[in-house]
Amino acid sequence: MVAFYFLAVSLILPDITFIAAAPQKHHEADSMLNLLTISPDRLKPKIYLHLSEILLPTDTLQSMIYARHALELAHELKIHQDQLWANHQLSKIYFHFDSMRFALEHSQEALRISEKLKVDKELKPLIETLTGECLYLRAACYRQLYPDSVQSILIDLIDATEKLKNSTLFETLANIHQLLGQQYLDINIFDKGIEHLRKAIEYYEIIDNKSAMAYLYMQLSYRTDRATGLQYAQKSINLYTQANDSLGMARNLIHMAYQTRKILDKETNLNYVNLAYSIYEEFNDYPGMVYALFHLATYHCFHLSDSTTGLKYLKKGAEIALKHQVTKSAGHIFVTLGSFYKNRQQYDSAAYYFHIADSITRFIPAKPERIRFLTSMGEFYTELQKTELAGEYLQKALEMAEKTDEWQLTEIIYQAFYTLYKQNGDFEQALYYFERRRDLLSRMINQSTERAIAEMQIRYETARVEHTLDMMKKNEALKNAELQRKQMTIYSITSGLLLIMAFSALLSWHYLVKRKAYEKLMEKNLELINTEKRTKLKEATDQNEGLPLDPTIHKQIANRMNYQIRKNKIFLKSELTLNGLAKKCRTNSSYLSKFINQEYETNFNGFINELRIREAQKMMADERYKSYSIEGISSTVGFKTKSVFNNSFKKITGVTPSYYLTYLNEKKSHQGHLSPGSMKTD
DSSP states (O other), X not given: OHHHXXXXXXHHSSOGXXXXXXXXXXXXXXXXXXXXXXXOGGGHHHHHHHHHHHHTTTOHHHHHHHHHHHHHHHHHHTOHHHHHXXXXXXXXXXXXXXXXXXXXXXXXXXXXXXXXXXXXXXXXXXXXXXXXXXXXXXXXXXXXXOTTOHHHHHHHHHHHHHXXXXXXXXXXXXXXXXXXXXXXXXXXXXXXXXXXXXXXXHHHHHTTOHHHHHHHHHHHHTSSOHHHHHHHHHHHHHHHHHTXXXXXXXXXXXXXXXXXXXXXXXXXXXXXXXHHHHHHHHTTOHHHHHHHHHHHHHIIXXXXXXXXXXXXXXXXXXXXXXXTTOOTTHHHHHHHHHHXXXXXXXXXXXXXXXXXXXXXXXXXXXXXXXXXXHHHHHHHHHHTTOHHHHHXXXXXXXHHHHHTTOHHHHHHHHHHHHHHHHHTTOHHHHHHHXXXXXXXXXXXXXXXXXXXHHHHHHHHHHHHHHXXXXXXXXXXXXXXXXXXXXXXXXXXXXXXXXXXXXXXXXXXXXXXXXXXXXXXXXXXXXXXXXXXXXXXXXXXXXHHTTSOOOHHHHHHHHHHHHIIIIISOGGGOTTOOHHHHHHHTTSOHHHHHHHHHHHHSSOHHHHHHHHHXXXXXXXHHOGGGTTOOHHHHHHHTTOSSHXXXXXXXXXXHSSOHHHHHHHHXXXXXXXXXXXXXXXXXX
16 A cells, blocks of 8 residues: 555656646546545645546546545645646636636636746646646637637637647647637638638647548638639548538538538539438438528529529428427528518418417527517518508517627618508608618628728737747747757767766676576566466356355445436446446446346346436426427437337337327326326337
């Protein structure tokens, strides 16, 4: 035990970066937990942070708990470097959870501490790395929370690239260049935006992240010339195929087709959307199918002037949305259908589709879909000369649009108000909304001018920062050259000493050769002894394999199993295996398999499937999951395919999932008239 303690201290204390390395296998967490019990207080924050880093990819909540423990201990012990590391770790975790405000708070605190520690030359590599990552996190948080802080975001990202230029954190560097590229593109500085996106692709290529590369090539495809754009698009499709990310490909194909409608030919764009639809159809992704059909319809109507085919796609999308209770993108379908029939003066059909659009969009208030619906209803009742109703809908739409700063929709609503009052002879009100629309358009033009001025200012500031960094690099190069000259002098002196030492080394060489031969002989003897011991141990294990578990081991496994099942609900993880559960229960797979067979009279798969089916039954009966489909419930409880879920459900409950849902719905609507005994199997 003492030897283990000193080994742990020697690994942790001299080199903090050892702990900050990539997470090791999960059994390392158990070793760290054991190490906590025998380590002095000053090492515990580092151990907690190491545990947090190990668990971050698999158990983010537990990772956060360990990071908080580390921060509390670091504050108590006043260890600033651990405070820096803990705040950086918490910033990463909150960013993972999309809790941007908390992530920003911890990254700010980490940067404040790093300013105090940067004078320590021994910690400089670690401080530079953590500072670079925190600058990236702060910039990413600002982009989400305060998107107008363009200059601050760019400066943080440029500083981050400088801090991490010598690191091997290729994924972080790729993320930084991707964010830089997107930021430059947002403010129409296309040359720098494309440059950084290409740099991000280089880093993603190093870590072989094909999906990320595919996404960036898709982004580049509609920001370059036509020939290069087609090449990038094909690269993106090939990479998505290699990464086996078909749904990612489908989402981005539609986005690319929309963005390149003015650059690429109509046939190419249409092929992209058709390919996306076929992928969604293959995976039975009904929201994706509705999304693709909407874009097919609008593409045919507005870019190919083929309203007949467009209407066919709209109706098909509406049919899928109603059949499979799809809400995402369905509002666009029904609003467009209503507007289509309104323009053809088929008001009964228009009212029918507007009614469905209302039932879908009312659950997403203050979103563009809802605003467009209300505006369409106002225009609909304007044509029917129902002034009061038209005014009510348009007023609601205007309130939502102004509240959410939807200026383009606001302009459309002003135009609709103008048409309404002009039609009814109220020229004073018509003039009022005409002038409001004119003022809004003027403000939009002024805002574009102000934005152009701001972009020029940003170009100047970023160029100044980059020039300053270049000067710092040149000064550093001069210092390095002077240092090299001094080192050459030192090398000349030490080379003479080395020659003297080399002669001394020759005298001891014969002794070392004999010593090594003796050690090799001892190693072979020890290897023979260990082999004999392992053989005896295996024979003993084979003899005991059929015996029941020791009661103490049985109880320990039961307690740990209960914790993992009841508290952690580990059975919901689709990738769970017997070995994985055994590691969680701190035993081996043989003991765990024997425990399950003896305790539950079934095998591992049967045991886990029954737990998942019971959880699925609870979700089906819970109103919070009413909107979940059977596929959604299946994947949530850990099943990889719907067919395995259906077979397991019927095997355990005696009925199919769809019949069980029907039974629950009937039971709720007719309390007391239906009992479980009345259920029949399909």
